[in-house]
Amino acid sequence: MTTEDDDRYRAPALDKGLDILELLAETDDGLSQAEIAKSLGRSPNEIYRMLERLVRRNYVRRTLEDRYEITLKLFELGHARPPMNRLVNQAKPVLRQFAIQAEQACHLVIHDRGNLVVVAQMDGPGYWNVSIRVGSRVGLVNTGSGHIFLAYHSPEEASLMLEEQGLIGAKALPKGLEQRLSTIRHLGYENMPSAQVVGVFNLSVPVFGPLGSVIAAFTCPYSQRIDKADAPNITEALAMMQAAGIELSKRAGAEVQ
Structure with a gap:
C-alpha cells in the first residue's frame, strides 16, 4: 500500500487510541496524562477524552496515583x-x-x-x-x-x-x-x-x-x-x-x- 493509500484510509481517533495503547504496553509503572501527551507529541487536552474512553472500556486503568496502565483486556x-x-x-x-x-x-x-x-x-x-x-x-x-x-x-x-x-x-x-x-x-x-x-x-x-x-x-x-x-x-x-x-x-x- 502506498503512502497516498495510507493517508486516504487514515482514522485519526483510532490512531490516537492505538498510539496510547502501544505506549503504555512498553511502560512498566504507568504514565501520567501529561507524560503520555509529551511522549506522543500531543497536548494533554487532546488525549483526555481518548484516555477516558479507554478507561471506561477497560483497556486502560487509572491508578490511585492518577497514572494510567494498560490492562489485560487486549490479551483476553x-x-x-x-x-x-x-x-x-x-x-x-x-x-x-x-x-x-x-x-x-x-x-x-x-x-x-x-x-x-x-x-x-x-x-x-x-x-x-x-x-x-x-x-x-x-x-x-x-x-x-x-x-x-x-x-x-x-x-x-x-x-x-x-x-x-x-x-x-x-x-x-x-x-x-x-x-x-x-x-x-x-x-x-x-x-x-x-x-x-x-x-x-x-x-x-x-x-x-x-x-x-x-x-x-x-x-x-x-x-x-x-x-x-x-x-x-x-x-x-x-x-x-x-x-x-x-x-x-x-x-x-x-x-x-
Whole structure:
C-alpha cells in the first residue's frame, strides 16, 4: 500500500487510541496524562477524552496515583473464544464429578462485558435439582458468584463492574458487603443464604487463570437432602467444592497448590 493509500484510509481517533495503547504496553509503572501527551507529541487536552474512553472500556486503568496502565483486556480478547471453549470443556468432567459426589447441581460463571453469565452447568444424580440454565445472567451483589468476582478484583476493577450494572456509590451496595468480601478473600470461598430461593445456600469458590486473576466462579446452589441420611452435608459439600476449584484452576493453567 502506498503512502497516498495510507493517508486516504487514515482514522485519526483510532490512531490516537492505538498510539496510547502501544505506549503504555512498553511502560512498566504507568504514565501520567501529561507524560503520555509529551511522549506522543500531543497536548494533554487532546488525549483526555481518548484516555477516558479507554478507561471506561477497560483497556486502560487509572491508578490511585492518577497514572494510567494498560490492562489485560487486549490479551483476553486475543485469546477469548478458544480458551473459553477449552475452559468449559475442561471444566465439565470436574463439574460432573462434584455433582455426583455432592449430590448437588453446580455451575460455572464468567464475567462477560459487564454481565455474569453461566457458561456450564451440571445436574445432580437425583430426579430433582436446584439449578440455573446455561446462558443465564446472575447478579453481582446478591449471589455467591458475584461476591467471588468482587472479592478477588481490585477496588478499581470492582467499581467498574458495579458501574456496568448501574450500582455505583455506597447507597447502592448492601450493608456489610465490603466486610463480607474481605472475609471471602480470607477464607477462599463464599457461603451465603440464597437471595432468591428459601432454604438454598450459595457455595462459591474462585477459579484462577494462568496470570493469577479470577477467571470464573464455581458455584453450587446447595440444599440439604432430607430423604437420604448419608447425603453430603453442607460442610462436606464445601470441602468438595474447594478441591474442585483447585482442580479447575489447574486445568485453566494457574499455579496453585
